[in-house]
Amino acid sequence: MIFGAIVAGGTGTRMGISDMPKQFLPLGKEKKPIIIHTLEKFLMCTELDFVYLGVHKDWVDYTHELLKKYIINNYQKKIFVVEGGTTRNLTIINMINKIEENHGESSDHILVTHDAVRPFLTLKMIENNIENARKHRVCDTVIPAIDTIIESTNHDFITTVPARKNLYQGQTPQSFYASEFKNLYNNLTPDEQNNFTDACSVFVRNNIPVKLVDGAGFNIKITTVSDYRIANSIIEGDIID
Amino acid sequence: MIFGAIVAGGTGTRMGISDMPKQFLPLGKEKKPIIIHTLEKFLMCTELDFVYLGVHKDWVDYTHELLKKYIINNYQKKIFVVEGGTTRNLTIINMINKIEENHGESSDHILVTHDAVRPFLTLKMIENNIENARKHRVCDTVIPAIDTIIESTNHDFITTVPARKNLYQGQTPQSFYASEFKNLYNNLTPDEQNNFTDACSVFVRNNIPVKLVDGAGFNIKITTVSDYRIANSIIEGDIID
Numbered sequence: 001m002i003f004g005a006i007v008a009g010g011t012g013t014r015m016g017i018s019d020m021p022k023q024f025l026p027l028g029k030e031k032k033p034i035i036i037h038t039l040e041k042f043l044m045c046t047e048l049d050f051v052y053l054g055v056h057k058d059w060v061d062y063t064h065e066l067l068k069k070y071i072i073n074n075y076q077k078k079i080f081v082v083e084g085g086t087t088r089n090l091t092i093i094n095m096i097n098k099i100e101e102n103h104g105e106s107s108d109h110i111l112v113t114h115d116a117v118r119p120f121l122t123l124k125m126i127e128n129n130i131e132n133a134r135k136h137r138v139c140d141t142v143i144p145a146i147d148t149i150i151e152s153t154n155h156d157f158i159t160t161v162p163a164r165k166n167l168y169q170g171q172t173p174q175s176f177y178a179s180e181f182k183n184l185y186n187n188l189t190p191d192e193q194n195n196f197t198d199a200c201s202v203f204v205r206n207n208i209p210v211k212l213v214d215g216a217g218f219n220i221k222i223t224t225v226s227d228y229r230i231a232n233s234i235i236e237g238d239i240i241d
Numbered sequence: 242m243i244f245g246a247i248v249a250g251g252t253g254t255r256m257g258i259s260d261m262p263k264q265f266l267p268l269g270k271e272k273k274p275i276i277i278h279t280l281e282k283f284l285m286c287t288e289l290d291f292v293y294l295g296v297h298k299d300w301v302d303y304t305h306e307l308l309k310k311y312i313i314n315n316y317q318k319k320i321f322v323v324e325g326g327t328t329r330n331l332t333i334i335n336m337i338n339k340i341e342e343n344h345g346e347s348s349d350h351i352l353v354t355h356d357a358v359r360p361f362l363t364l365k366m367i368e369n370n371i372e373n374a375r376k377h378r379v380c381d382t383v384i385p386a387i388d389t390i391i392e393s394t395n396h397d398f399i400t401t402v403p404a405r406k407n408l409y410q411g412q413t414p415q416s417f418y419a420s421e422f423k424n425l426y427n428n429l430t431p432d433e434q435n436n437f438t439d440a441c442s443v444f445v446r447n448n449i450p451v452k453l454v455d456g457a458g459f460n461i462k463i464t465t466v467s468d469y470r471i472a473n474s475i476i477e478g479d480i481i482d
Contacts, residue, residue, distance in 0.1 A: 140399060150383060156452070157453065167390055
């Protein structure tokens with residue numbers, strides 16, 4: 001089976017716009033929460049059997065309220081809300097555990113993991129992710145790096161300037177076989193578990209080739225006030241980059 | 242002597258907002274061109290003896306018109322407009338040649354080079370650049386990388402995921418001794434001259450340690466329509482990141 005896994009475990013409210021984590025902020029003229037915009041993209045994809053939402057335990061009830069308010073009853077059979085963990089990868093592990101509990105363990109379960117705060121992903125990105133996860137076991141959605149990136153290991157002087165043509169900005173979705181990810185993650189040292197902030201790093205660590213899938217500039221992650229304003233402009237059709 | 246060197250040699254009009262290169266687009270309610278906003282920041286810095294603008298030959302006259310319109314007469318003695326070259330570094334070389342012609346050759350001339358399309362730099366950044374160029378010969382303005390950056394040398398699968406904590410996004414100003422840069426640049430192979438898109442890479446290539454100077458998230462480079470909209474929001478005080 002194929003699962004959407006929307007990662008929304010954060011409680012960051014540093015934008016200062018409200019006391020809600022940013023994935024719950026209203027977006028566009030309809031004032032629909034960001035996480036609902038994201039969820040709707042997943043619900044458009046008929047290849048997905050179920051969509052899981054990993055949210056912080058304090059926001060599970062609120063998320064259920066949003067689902068009741070914004071998603072028609074028929075869709076609710078397709079959606080499960082799971083308590084998030086203390087890190088992104090632990091939130092994914094919690095979703096995998098719940099998936100195995102609900103639908104049985106299988107080495108064939110594919111997970112399309114995605115940031116709740118990237119509401120502009122396209123159906124095409126989800127489909128490409130599913131196809132490439134099937135074909136290559138694991139894939140990552142990326143765009144060519146725009147900025148000049150420099151590396152400094154001493155945080156004082158430039159160590160190297162890696163060739164920009166080989167650099168990409170990681171986005172999401174990141175997609176892979178659920179059981180494989182769980183095994184690899186559980187075999188990491190505690191240090192590695194803390195240091196790897198995304199799922200694909202876990203595969204790279206194990207020398208498993210991660211296929212690149214085309215993202216898009218507009219598939220932004222809403223983390224700052226300016227991101228939030230850009231997001232509102234995108235949704236109102238003001239920005240087509 | 243210390244020189245501001247604003248790089249505005251591009252003719253890119255890909256934003257499609259007008260047929261003017263983006264550095265000439267109006268910004269804010271006053272509709273003042275981006276390049277004038279940038280120039281004003283340099284004119285605020287009393288440590289700078291002169292400010293040079295490197296613009297494409299087709300836009301030299303227009304730039305002079307803008308200076309007449311927006312900059313009071315007194316300031317015009319401080320500003321020189323120079324024809325840009327075909328690359329960023331060649332535009333810098335042209336400015337250095339003109340500086341040596343106007344003010345004499347000296348191994349003490351310091352250049353604070355900056356993108357015309359980064360109008361939000363601060364006086365503090367310019368001052369920090371001057372101080373660090375004096376102390377360390379060369380410095381680069383950077384911010385810690387926000388996005389996950391991945392490297393792929395085959396453009397198909399991830400090669401490595403460099404530790405984000407060691408990565409920085411390059412901004413400008415980049416500051417250094419003019420004569421040293423000119424010597425180093427002239428000693429590069431033609432291939433290197435083509436491949437190095439910024440001045441600091443020329444120093445890194447020669448194993449000269451480039452000091453990091455703190456930039457800021459708001460010191461954005463205006464290259465796309467969404468950048469342009471963010472810039473207008475920043476200037477109207479809507480965004481404080």
